[in-house]
Amino acid sequence: MPQPFQTRPLTVNTKKSADYCLNCSNEATIEALFDLEGAVLVRKYCNDCLLSAKYEES
Incomplete structure:
Protein backbone atom coordinates (compact mmCIF):
# COMPACT_ATOMS: atom_id res chain seq x y z
CA MET A 1 0.00 0.00 0.00
CA PRO A 2 1.39 3.43 -0.85
CA GLN A 3 1.68 6.10 1.82
CA PRO A 9 -9.66 12.98 12.22
CA LEU A 10 -12.61 10.64 12.09
CA THR A 11 -15.87 12.47 12.74
CA VAL A 12 -18.11 10.85 15.32
CA ASN A 13 -21.68 10.20 14.26
CA THR A 14 -24.04 9.49 17.16
CA LYS A 15 -26.65 7.88 14.88
CA LYS A 16 -24.49 4.96 13.75
CA SER A 17 -22.21 2.43 15.38
CA ALA A 18 -18.54 3.16 15.98
CA ASP A 19 -15.98 2.58 13.23
CA TYR A 20 -13.16 0.15 13.97
CA CYS A 21 -9.48 0.09 13.05
CA LEU A 22 -8.64 -1.98 9.98
CA LEU A 33 -6.77 8.70 2.18
CA PHE A 34 -4.80 6.83 -0.50
CA ASP A 35 -4.60 7.84 -4.19
CA LEU A 36 -4.89 4.69 -6.33
CA GLU A 37 -4.90 5.43 -10.08
CA TYR A 55 4.28 1.66 3.45
CA GLU A 56 5.91 0.98 0.08
CA GLU A 57 8.61 3.39 -1.02
CA SER A 58 7.67 5.42 -4.12
Whole structure:
Protein backbone atom coordinates (compact mmCIF):
# COMPACT_ATOMS: atom_id res chain seq x y z
CA MET A 1 0.00 0.00 0.00
CA PRO A 2 1.39 3.43 -0.85
CA GLN A 3 1.68 6.10 1.82
CA PRO A 4 -1.54 8.11 2.41
CA PHE A 5 -1.61 11.54 0.79
CA GLN A 6 -3.81 12.91 3.57
CA THR A 7 -5.06 11.97 7.02
CA ARG A 8 -7.96 13.52 8.87
CA PRO A 9 -9.66 12.98 12.22
CA LEU A 10 -12.61 10.64 12.09
CA THR A 11 -15.87 12.47 12.74
CA VAL A 12 -18.11 10.85 15.32
CA ASN A 13 -21.68 10.20 14.26
CA THR A 14 -24.04 9.49 17.16
CA LYS A 15 -26.65 7.88 14.88
CA LYS A 16 -24.49 4.96 13.75
CA SER A 17 -22.21 2.43 15.38
CA ALA A 18 -18.54 3.16 15.98
CA ASP A 19 -15.98 2.58 13.23
CA TYR A 20 -13.16 0.15 13.97
CA CYS A 21 -9.48 0.09 13.05
CA LEU A 22 -8.64 -1.98 9.98
CA ASN A 23 -5.64 -3.63 11.72
CA CYS A 24 -6.45 -4.18 15.38
CA SER A 25 -10.24 -3.75 15.80
CA ASN A 26 -9.91 -0.93 18.34
CA GLU A 27 -12.09 2.12 17.81
CA ALA A 28 -10.89 4.10 14.77
CA THR A 29 -9.83 7.72 15.25
CA ILE A 30 -8.22 8.62 11.90
CA GLU A 31 -9.16 8.30 8.23
CA ALA A 32 -6.24 7.79 5.84
CA LEU A 33 -6.77 8.70 2.18
CA PHE A 34 -4.80 6.83 -0.50
CA ASP A 35 -4.60 7.84 -4.19
CA LEU A 36 -4.89 4.69 -6.33
CA GLU A 37 -4.90 5.43 -10.08
CA GLY A 38 -7.90 7.73 -10.33
CA ALA A 39 -9.69 6.56 -7.18
CA VAL A 40 -9.38 7.58 -3.55
CA LEU A 41 -9.38 4.76 -1.00
CA VAL A 42 -10.41 5.69 2.54
CA ARG A 43 -9.26 3.42 5.37
CA LYS A 44 -9.90 3.88 9.07
CA TYR A 45 -7.21 3.35 11.71
CA CYS A 46 -6.54 4.00 15.39
CA ASN A 47 -3.64 6.32 16.25
CA ASP A 48 -1.26 3.48 17.15
CA CYS A 49 -1.78 1.46 13.96
CA LEU A 50 -1.42 4.46 11.64
CA LEU A 51 1.89 5.44 13.24
CA SER A 52 3.29 1.91 13.11
CA ALA A 53 2.10 1.09 9.54
CA LYS A 54 4.65 0.13 6.91
CA TYR A 55 4.28 1.66 3.45
CA GLU A 56 5.91 0.98 0.08
CA GLU A 57 8.61 3.39 -1.02
CA SER A 58 7.67 5.42 -4.12
